[in-house]
Amino acid sequence: MAAAKKTARGRKQDRARVAGGQDYEVSYESKKTGRSAPAVKKAVKKVGTSRKRVEKRLGR
Numbered sequence: 001m002a003a004a005k006k007t008a009r010g011r012k013q014d015r016a017r018v019a020g021g022q023d024y025e026v027s028y029e030s031k032k033t034g035r036s037a038p039a040v041k042k043a044v045k046k047v048g049t050s051r052k053r054v055e056k057r058l059g060r
Contacts, residue, residue, distance in 0.1 A: 018054050020044035033058040 019025045020041050029051075030037045035058045047053040 016051055017049040018044055018051050019049065029054065029058075 018029055018040070023037075026037050026040050026044075029040045033040070033055060035043075039058065040054070043054045043057040047057050
């Protein structure tokens with residue numbers, strides 16, 4: 001059986017999301033937006049995991 005071909009497709013989809021339960025993603029987003037980690041978690045809870053929506057919420 002041949003090894004599965006690796007593509008970047010899943011990676012791009014993953015970068016479009018913020019995992020609120022992953023501390024490293026929350027801290028990355030908080031450094032990027034200049035907001036606190038709890039503020040990022042609250043934004044993820046409020047608007048969902050879409051990175052665009054989370055950043056828009058934090059940047060208002």
